[in-house]
Amino acid sequence: MKKLAVVGAGSMAEALISGIVESRLITGDNIWVTNKGNEEKLQFMQKTYGVQATYNLEKIFKGAEAVILAIKPKDAADAITLIKPYLKTDMLIISVLAGVSIESIELLAERKLPVVRAMPNTSAAVGKSASALSVNERVTTKQMELVKEMFETVGMAAFVEEKQLDAVTGLSGSGPAYIYYLAEAMEKSAEEIGLEKEMAKEFIIQTLIGAAEMLAKSAKEPQQLRKEVTSPGGTTEAGVKVLEENGVQKAFIECIKQATAQSQRLGHSFSSTVKI
Numbered sequence: 001m002k003k004l005a006v007v008g009a010g011s012m013a014e015a016l017i018s019g020i021v022e023s024r025l026i027t028g029d030n031i032w033v034t035n036k037g038n039e040e041k042l043q044f045m046q047k048t049y050g051v052q053a054t055y056n057l058e059k060i061f062k063g064a065e066a067v068i069l070a071i072k073p074k075d076a077a078d079a080i081t082l083i084k085p086y087l088k089t090d091m092l093i094i095s096v097l098a099g100v101s102i103e104s105i106e107l108l109a110e111r112k113l114p115v116v117r118a119m120p121n122t123s124a125a126v127g128k129s130a131s132a133l134s135v136n137e138r139v140t141t142k143q144m145e146l147v148k149e150m151f152e153t154v155g156m157a158a159f160v161e162e163k164q165l166d167a168v169t170g171l172s173g174s175g176p177a178y179i180y181y182l183a184e185a186m187e188k189s190a191e192e193i194g195l196e197k198e199m200a201k202e203f204i205i206q207t208l209i210g211a212a213e214m215l216a217k218s219a220k221e222p223q224q225l226r227k228e229v230t231s232p233g234g235t236t237e238a239g240v241k242v243l244e245e246n247g248v249q250k251a252f253i254e255c256i257k258q259a260t261a262q263s264q265r266l267g268h269s270f271s272s273t274v275k276i
């Protein structure tokens, strides 16, 4: 790709840019980044990834083949209204906004555009994102290949139907936070059972990596893998009993349902403002 424009320079934009630059899919000098006003962050991006950072929208969009929208849903209406004059009908729009539909983006831009709606996660920063991609009918096969290649620089990527994106958001978009929540609980417990913090941290991380790798490499279901850890009358059984008594699995299921519902709510409230 000759030139990529990135609107927003927060955690998601940075994770994507770091992967793209590291893989050399697009060189830093062909990536143009802007944000709302945090100049320090723009300078950091320029220094760290060799990208072009500016508030001059003319410069950012001139000749850009694709635009990544990496702003929060609450800022999307203002940002898209601001960049609207620079969007060309053949410019590929790649939105990572949770909940915001392809239709809403086109309505705000007031033109038909090739739009990819993507849902990555922050593990993109270490090349391990799970990214779901959804396209409208204006996205060409070549653009689909390009965008898949782009998201594969930061992990795995697969196309899904747009209606599945809220569920993907609740499951894997927010997913890293659920794992960090578990890690927090493990760290807190380590202190209470008399383990030194730093040492415990190493054991926790390796346990999470090991379990994830077992899930990835073994043909066995998670329940079977859990059974294999659980000796009758042993320690795991005693521990998992408490999780069951406290409805932890149920709570995780409810958590993912609520995150999915919130993605739907964000989308609905956004599209109702766009249509007014």
Ligand SMILES: NC(=O)C1=CN([C@@H]2O[C@H](COP(=O)(O)OP(=O)(O)OC[C@H]3O[C@@H](n4cnc5c(N)ncnc54)[C@H](OP(=O)(O)O)[C@@H]3O)[C@@H](O)[C@H]2O)C=CC1
Binding pocket: 007, 008, 009, 010, 011, 012, 013, 034, 035, 036, 037, 038, 039, 041, 070, 071, 072, 073, 075, 078, 079, 082, 096, 097, 098, 119, 120, 121, 122, 173, 174
């Ligand atoms: N974080 C995550 O785990 C994931 C996030 N997403 C989606 O990614 C998007 C971005 O999230 P995240 O990176 O976490 O958010 P951040 O808050 O880290 O970054 C938001 C960025 O948007 C910029 N911005 C706000 N308004 C404008 C504007 N008018 N013009 C240009 N830039 C603007 C901000 O600039 P400034 O700093 O100057 O205010 C900032 O750089 C969200 O829509 C979210 O739904 C998707 C998957 C996972």
Ligand SMILES: O=C(O)[C@@H]1CCC=N1
Binding pocket: 098, 169, 173, 174
């Ligand atoms: O919490 C959020 O809304 C964003 C979308 C998925 C992960 N973070």
